[in-house]
Ligand code: SF4
Protein backbone atom coordinates (compact mmCIF):
# COMPACT_ATOMS: atom_id res chain seq x y z
CA UNK A 592 0.00 0.00 0.00
CA UNK A 593 1.33 3.40 -0.86
CA UNK A 594 1.57 5.93 1.92
CA UNK A 595 -0.21 9.15 1.05
CA UNK A 596 1.34 12.49 1.88
CA UNK A 597 -0.52 15.39 3.38
CA UNK A 598 0.93 18.86 2.95
CA UNK A 599 -0.06 21.28 5.70
CA UNK A 600 2.79 23.74 5.22
CA UNK A 601 0.28 26.37 4.11
CA UNK A 602 -2.01 25.94 7.11
CA UNK A 603 -2.08 27.40 10.57
CA UNK A 604 -3.34 26.05 13.88
CA UNK A 605 -6.00 24.68 14.36
CA UNK A 606 -6.47 23.78 10.66
CA UNK A 607 -3.16 21.92 10.75
CA UNK A 608 -4.44 19.31 13.15
CA UNK A 609 -7.93 19.24 11.66
CA UNK A 610 -6.42 18.26 8.31
CA UNK A 611 -4.21 15.62 9.89
CA UNK A 612 -7.22 14.17 11.68
CA UNK A 613 -9.22 14.05 8.42
CA UNK A 614 -6.24 12.46 6.69
CA UNK A 615 -6.02 9.78 9.36
CA UNK A 616 -9.76 9.16 9.13
CA UNK A 617 -9.32 7.85 5.58
CA UNK A 618 -6.76 5.18 6.46
CA UNK A 619 -7.16 1.94 8.42
CA UNK A 620 -5.71 1.40 11.94
CA UNK A 621 -1.94 0.89 11.87
CA UNK A 622 -1.87 2.56 8.44
CA UNK A 623 0.64 5.29 7.76
CA UNK A 624 0.26 8.90 6.71
CA UNK A 625 3.09 11.24 5.81
CA UNK A 626 2.64 14.82 6.89
CA UNK A 627 4.68 17.75 5.59
CA UNK A 628 4.61 20.69 7.99
CA UNK A 629 6.44 23.76 9.11
CA UNK A 630 8.35 24.08 12.35
CA UNK A 631 5.65 26.27 13.91
CA UNK A 632 3.06 23.51 13.62
CA UNK A 633 5.23 20.73 15.08
CA UNK A 634 4.37 21.11 18.75
CA UNK A 635 0.59 21.24 18.40
CA UNK A 636 0.36 18.57 15.72
CA UNK A 637 2.60 16.08 17.52
CA UNK A 638 1.12 16.62 20.95
CA UNK A 639 -2.45 16.26 19.60
CA UNK A 640 -1.48 13.10 17.73
CA UNK A 641 0.02 11.61 20.88
CA UNK A 642 -3.06 12.52 22.93
CA UNK A 643 -5.29 10.76 20.39
CA UNK A 644 -3.24 7.60 20.50
CA UNK A 645 -1.36 7.87 17.18
CA UNK A 646 2.40 7.62 16.87
CA UNK A 647 5.03 9.55 14.99
CA UNK A 648 7.18 6.72 13.70
CA UNK A 649 9.67 8.65 11.65
CA UNK A 650 10.83 12.22 11.26
CA UNK A 651 12.88 13.67 8.44
CA UNK A 652 13.66 17.14 7.34
CA UNK A 653 14.10 18.94 4.04
CA UNK A 654 14.97 22.63 3.87
CA UNK A 655 13.26 23.68 7.06
CA UNK A 656 10.16 21.58 6.37
CA UNK A 657 9.54 18.56 8.58
CA UNK A 658 8.17 15.31 7.22
CA UNK A 659 6.43 13.17 9.83
CA UNK A 660 5.46 9.56 9.27
CA UNK A 661 2.36 9.05 11.38
CA UNK A 662 1.11 5.59 12.25
CA UNK A 663 -2.58 5.50 13.03
CA UNK A 664 -3.45 4.20 16.47
CA UNK A 665 -6.03 1.53 17.54
CA UNK B 666 -9.56 61.96 63.96
CA UNK B 667 -5.81 61.99 64.55
CA UNK B 668 -3.25 60.93 61.92
CA UNK B 669 -2.20 58.08 64.22
CA UNK B 670 -5.77 56.81 64.32
CA UNK B 671 -5.99 56.97 60.49
CA UNK B 672 -2.77 55.01 60.27
CA UNK B 673 -4.14 52.37 62.59
CA UNK B 674 -7.25 52.04 60.42
CA UNK B 675 -5.16 51.83 57.26
CA UNK B 676 -3.11 48.99 58.73
CA UNK B 677 -6.37 47.10 59.11
CA UNK B 678 -7.33 47.62 55.45
CA UNK B 679 -9.50 50.74 55.88
CA UNK B 680 -8.23 53.27 53.36
CA UNK B 681 -9.09 56.92 53.81
CA UNK B 682 -10.82 58.30 50.70
CA UNK B 683 -10.24 61.70 49.09
CA UNK B 684 -13.74 62.60 50.20
CA UNK B 685 -13.55 63.37 53.94
CA UNK B 686 -15.15 60.90 56.33
CA UNK B 687 -15.33 58.06 53.80
CA UNK B 688 -13.23 54.91 53.60
CA UNK B 689 -12.59 52.26 51.01
CA UNK B 690 -12.45 48.93 52.81
CA UNK B 691 -9.99 46.37 51.54
CA UNK B 692 -11.08 42.74 51.93
CA UNK B 693 -9.05 39.62 52.48
CA UNK B 694 -9.04 37.60 49.27
CA UNK B 695 -6.64 34.69 48.68
CA UNK B 696 -5.54 33.80 45.18
CA UNK B 697 -8.48 35.66 43.65
CA UNK B 698 -10.98 33.12 44.93
CA UNK B 699 -14.22 33.81 46.75
CA UNK B 700 -16.99 31.38 47.58
CA UNK B 701 -20.46 32.41 46.47
CA UNK B 702 -21.74 33.03 50.06
CA UNK B 703 -18.78 35.37 50.55
CA UNK B 704 -19.62 37.17 47.32
CA UNK B 705 -23.24 37.54 48.38
CA UNK B 706 -22.13 38.98 51.72
CA UNK B 707 -19.81 41.43 49.97
CA UNK B 708 -22.61 42.51 47.65
CA UNK B 709 -24.94 43.07 50.57
CA UNK B 710 -22.28 44.91 52.57
CA UNK B 711 -21.65 47.27 49.66
CA UNK B 712 -25.38 47.99 49.43
CA UNK B 713 -25.85 48.47 53.17
CA UNK B 714 -22.69 50.25 54.22
CA UNK B 715 -21.33 51.75 50.99
CA UNK B 716 -22.98 53.02 47.82
CA UNK B 717 -23.64 49.71 46.14
CA UNK B 718 -20.27 49.69 44.46
CA UNK B 719 -17.36 47.23 44.55
CA UNK B 720 -13.86 47.85 43.26
CA UNK B 721 -11.75 44.98 41.91
CA UNK B 722 -8.08 45.80 42.35
CA UNK B 723 -5.22 44.90 40.02
CA UNK B 724 -3.95 42.28 42.49
CA UNK B 725 -7.16 40.27 42.72
CA UNK B 726 -8.30 42.30 45.69
CA UNK B 727 -11.80 43.51 46.44
CA UNK B 728 -12.61 46.85 48.03
CA UNK B 729 -15.86 48.36 49.18
CA UNK B 730 -15.59 52.13 48.73
CA UNK B 731 -17.69 54.96 50.19
CA UNK B 732 -18.08 53.54 53.68
CA UNK B 733 -18.63 56.24 56.36
CA UNK B 734 -16.18 56.11 59.22
CA UNK B 735 -18.83 55.36 61.82
CA UNK B 736 -19.99 52.32 59.84
CA UNK B 737 -16.57 50.64 59.65
CA UNK B 738 -16.92 48.48 62.75
CA UNK B 739 -20.40 47.31 61.80
CA UNK B 740 -19.27 46.48 58.25
CA UNK B 741 -16.38 44.44 59.56
CA UNK B 742 -18.62 42.47 61.86
CA UNK B 743 -21.22 41.92 59.16
CA UNK B 744 -18.65 40.48 56.77
CA UNK B 745 -17.03 38.32 59.42
CA UNK B 746 -20.25 36.32 59.83
CA UNK B 747 -19.81 35.13 56.21
CA UNK B 748 -16.13 34.41 56.56
CA UNK B 749 -14.89 37.55 54.82
CA UNK B 750 -12.01 39.23 56.60
CA UNK B 751 -10.73 42.73 56.01
CA UNK B 752 -7.38 43.30 54.38
CA UNK B 753 -4.03 44.65 55.43
CA UNK B 754 -1.86 47.54 54.37
CA UNK B 755 1.53 48.92 55.41
CA UNK B 756 4.80 46.97 55.81
CA UNK B 757 3.26 43.50 55.78
CA UNK B 758 2.92 40.44 53.60
CA UNK B 759 0.04 41.37 51.31
CA UNK B 760 -2.59 39.55 49.29
CA UNK B 761 -1.23 36.40 47.70
CA UNK B 762 -2.31 36.30 44.07
CA UNK B 763 -2.68 33.09 42.09
CA UNK B 764 -4.06 31.75 38.83
CA UNK B 765 -6.40 28.77 38.72
CA UNK B 766 -3.55 26.26 38.43
CA UNK B 767 -3.62 22.64 37.35
CA UNK B 768 -6.96 21.70 38.89
CA UNK B 769 -8.71 23.99 36.38
CA UNK B 770 -6.26 25.09 33.70
CA UNK B 771 -5.07 22.41 31.24
CA UNK B 772 -1.67 24.11 31.04
CA UNK B 773 -1.20 24.07 34.81
CA UNK B 774 1.82 22.39 36.32
CA UNK B 775 1.18 23.18 39.98
CA UNK B 776 -1.89 23.75 42.14
CA UNK B 777 -1.56 27.52 42.45
CA UNK B 778 -4.55 28.16 44.77
CA UNK B 779 -3.38 25.44 47.16
CA UNK B 780 0.04 27.05 47.51
CA UNK B 781 -1.53 30.51 47.74
CA UNK B 782 -3.65 29.35 50.67
CA UNK B 783 -0.64 27.83 52.41
CA UNK B 784 1.39 31.03 52.00
CA UNK B 785 -1.55 33.14 53.13
CA UNK B 786 -2.18 30.97 56.21
CA UNK B 787 1.45 31.16 57.22
CA UNK B 788 2.30 34.74 56.32
CA UNK B 789 -0.59 37.07 55.55
CA UNK B 790 -0.25 40.33 57.45
CA UNK B 791 3.14 39.38 58.93
CA UNK B 792 5.41 42.36 59.53
CA UNK B 793 8.33 42.91 57.13
CA UNK B 794 10.51 45.98 56.38
CA UNK B 795 8.25 47.06 53.49
CA UNK B 796 5.15 45.77 51.71
CA UNK B 797 5.73 42.28 50.40
CA UNK B 798 3.84 40.66 47.53
CA UNK B 799 3.63 37.04 46.55
CA UNK B 800 2.21 35.91 43.20
CA UNK B 801 1.79 32.37 41.88
CA UNK B 802 1.57 31.27 38.24
CA UNK B 803 0.66 27.66 37.56
CA UNK B 804 2.99 27.39 34.56
CA UNK B 805 5.41 29.34 32.41
CA UNK B 806 2.56 31.07 30.60
CA UNK B 807 2.81 33.19 33.71
CA UNK B 808 -0.67 34.69 33.83
CA UNK B 809 0.06 35.98 37.34
CA UNK B 810 3.29 37.73 36.31
CA UNK B 811 5.58 36.06 38.85
CA UNK B 812 8.47 38.45 38.13
CA UNK B 813 6.43 41.48 39.23
CA UNK B 814 6.29 40.19 42.80
CA UNK B 815 8.72 40.33 45.72
CA UNK B 816 8.46 36.56 45.56
CA UNK B 817 6.93 34.94 42.51
CA UNK B 818 6.39 31.26 41.84
CA UNK B 819 5.93 29.50 38.53
CA UNK B 820 5.00 25.92 37.83
CA UNK B 821 8.01 24.49 35.99
CA UNK B 822 8.92 21.34 34.08
CA UNK B 823 12.58 20.45 33.96
CA UNK B 824 13.38 18.16 31.03
CA UNK B 825 15.89 15.33 30.98
CA UNK B 826 17.22 13.76 27.81
CA UNK B 827 17.55 9.98 27.60
CA UNK B 828 19.86 8.34 25.11
CA UNK B 829 18.42 4.96 24.06
CA UNK B 830 15.38 5.85 21.97
CA UNK B 831 16.48 9.22 20.60
CA UNK B 832 16.59 9.32 16.82
CA UNK B 833 18.05 12.85 16.70
CA UNK B 834 15.04 13.90 14.68
CA UNK B 835 15.48 17.52 15.73
CA UNK B 836 11.87 18.07 16.76
CA UNK B 837 12.69 19.07 20.36
CA UNK B 838 15.26 21.58 19.15
CA UNK B 839 12.82 23.00 16.63
CA UNK B 840 10.03 23.49 19.15
CA UNK B 841 12.16 24.88 21.99
CA UNK B 842 11.15 28.55 22.28
CA UNK B 843 14.50 29.63 23.73
CA UNK B 844 16.83 27.37 21.72
CA UNK B 845 18.02 25.79 24.96
CA UNK B 846 18.77 22.43 23.40
CA UNK B 847 22.07 21.88 21.59
CA UNK B 848 23.67 18.84 20.02
CA UNK B 849 27.00 17.82 21.52
CA UNK B 850 30.12 18.23 19.43
CA UNK B 851 30.31 14.56 18.57
CA UNK B 852 26.63 14.63 17.63
CA UNK B 853 25.76 11.83 20.03
CA UNK B 854 24.02 13.70 22.80
CA UNK B 855 21.59 16.52 23.36
CA UNK B 856 22.51 19.12 25.95
CA UNK B 857 19.93 21.30 27.66
CA UNK B 858 21.18 24.65 28.87
CA UNK B 859 19.47 25.20 32.25
CA UNK B 860 20.05 28.94 32.09
CA UNK B 861 18.09 29.18 28.83
CA UNK B 862 15.39 26.61 29.63
CA UNK B 863 12.12 28.26 30.66
CA UNK B 864 10.51 25.06 31.93
CA UNK B 865 7.71 24.90 29.36
CA UNK B 866 7.99 21.17 28.73
CA UNK B 867 7.34 21.63 24.99
CA UNK B 868 10.29 19.41 24.11
CA UNK B 869 8.75 16.61 26.18
CA UNK B 870 5.27 17.00 24.71
CA UNK B 871 6.65 16.99 21.17
CA UNK B 872 9.27 14.26 21.33
CA UNK B 873 8.01 11.38 19.17
CA UNK B 874 10.12 8.72 20.90
CA UNK B 875 9.73 9.61 24.55
CA UNK B 876 13.43 10.41 24.86
CA UNK B 877 12.74 13.78 26.42
CA UNK B 878 11.38 13.11 29.87
CA UNK B 879 10.23 15.08 32.84
CA UNK B 880 13.01 15.30 35.38
CA UNK B 881 11.05 17.51 37.79
CA UNK B 882 7.54 18.93 37.70
CA UNK B 883 7.67 21.57 40.37
CA UNK B 884 8.13 25.10 41.57
CA UNK B 885 10.50 27.82 40.38
CA UNK B 886 11.08 30.87 42.55
CA UNK B 887 11.68 34.45 41.43
CA UNK B 888 12.82 37.08 43.91
CA UNK B 889 12.97 40.84 44.08
CA UNK B 890 10.38 41.95 41.53
CA UNK B 891 8.24 45.05 41.94
CA UNK B 892 6.11 47.41 39.94
CA UNK B 893 5.10 50.81 41.25
CA UNK B 894 7.21 53.88 40.58
CA UNK B 895 10.42 52.19 39.61
CA UNK B 896 9.58 48.79 38.18
CA UNK B 897 12.09 45.98 38.03
CA UNK B 898 11.68 42.28 37.37
CA UNK B 899 12.43 39.52 39.84
CA UNK B 900 15.19 37.04 39.09
CA UNK B 901 15.15 33.26 39.36
CA UNK B 902 16.78 31.81 42.42
CA UNK B 903 17.55 28.20 43.41
CA UNK B 904 16.90 25.12 41.35
CA UNK B 905 13.46 23.72 40.60
CA UNK B 906 11.80 22.68 43.88
CA UNK B 907 9.87 19.43 43.94
CA UNK B 908 7.17 19.90 46.54
CA UNK B 909 4.83 22.49 47.95
CA UNK B 910 6.58 22.08 51.29
CA UNK B 911 9.97 22.87 49.72
CA UNK B 912 8.51 25.93 48.00
CA UNK B 913 6.98 27.06 51.28
CA UNK B 914 10.26 26.60 53.17
CA UNK B 915 12.10 28.63 50.53
CA UNK B 916 9.54 31.46 50.74
CA UNK B 917 9.85 31.51 54.53
CA UNK B 918 13.63 31.70 54.20
CA UNK B 919 13.36 34.59 51.74
CA UNK B 920 11.26 36.48 54.28
CA UNK B 921 13.78 35.78 57.05
CA UNK B 922 16.50 37.18 54.81
CA UNK B 923 14.43 40.30 54.14
CA UNK B 924 13.80 40.80 57.86
CA UNK B 925 17.52 40.54 58.60
CA UNK B 926 18.88 42.59 55.68
CA UNK B 927 16.04 44.91 54.63
CA UNK B 928 15.87 48.50 55.83
CA UNK B 929 12.53 49.93 56.91
CA UNK B 930 10.73 51.29 53.85
CA UNK B 931 12.97 49.48 51.40
CA UNK B 932 11.42 47.15 48.83
CA UNK B 933 12.93 43.69 48.73
CA UNK B 934 14.31 44.19 45.21
CA UNK B 935 16.34 47.15 46.49
CA UNK B 936 17.61 45.10 49.42
CA UNK B 937 18.82 42.52 46.90
CA UNK B 938 20.52 45.25 44.87
CA UNK B 939 22.64 45.91 47.97
CA UNK B 940 23.27 42.35 49.08
CA UNK B 941 23.35 40.66 45.68
CA UNK B 942 21.30 37.58 44.76
CA UNK B 943 24.05 35.07 45.67
CA UNK B 944 23.84 36.18 49.32
CA UNK B 945 20.13 35.32 49.32
CA UNK B 946 20.71 31.95 47.68
CA UNK B 947 23.46 31.04 50.12
CA UNK B 948 21.25 32.08 53.03
CA UNK B 949 18.39 29.86 51.85
CA UNK B 950 20.61 26.91 51.06
CA UNK B 951 22.39 27.05 54.40
CA UNK B 952 19.22 27.75 56.33
CA UNK B 953 16.87 25.18 54.88
CA UNK B 954 19.08 22.98 52.75
CA UNK B 955 17.30 23.76 49.48
CA UNK B 956 18.93 22.76 46.18
S1 SF4 C 1 -0.25 30.58 34.43
FE1 SF4 C 1 -0.49 28.65 33.35
S2 SF4 C 1 -1.72 27.41 34.75
FE2 SF4 C 1 -1.98 29.53 35.37
S3 SF4 C 1 -3.81 30.20 34.27
FE3 SF4 C 1 -2.02 30.81 33.07
S4 SF4 C 1 -1.82 29.14 31.61
FE4 SF4 C 1 -3.11 28.36 33.26
Ligand code: SF4
Nearest residue numbers: 831833834835837872
Ligand atom coordinates in the same frame (compact mmCIF):
# COMPACT_ATOMS: atom_id res chain seq x y z
S1 SF4 D 1 12.52 15.10 19.82
FE1 SF4 D 1 13.04 13.30 21.01
S2 SF4 D 1 13.80 11.84 19.51
FE2 SF4 D 1 13.81 13.85 18.53
S3 SF4 D 1 15.87 14.63 18.90
FE3 SF4 D 1 14.61 15.38 20.55
S4 SF4 D 1 14.84 13.86 22.18
FE4 SF4 D 1 15.57 12.92 20.31
Ligand code: SF4
Nearest residue numbers: 841862863865866868
Ligand atom coordinates in the same frame (compact mmCIF):
# COMPACT_ATOMS: atom_id res chain seq x y z
S1 SF4 E 1 11.39 22.77 28.63
FE1 SF4 E 1 10.93 24.32 27.05
S2 SF4 E 1 12.58 25.80 27.22
FE2 SF4 E 1 13.26 23.97 28.33
S3 SF4 E 1 14.42 22.83 26.83
FE3 SF4 E 1 12.32 22.06 26.72
S4 SF4 E 1 11.33 23.26 25.11
FE4 SF4 E 1 13.23 24.33 25.68
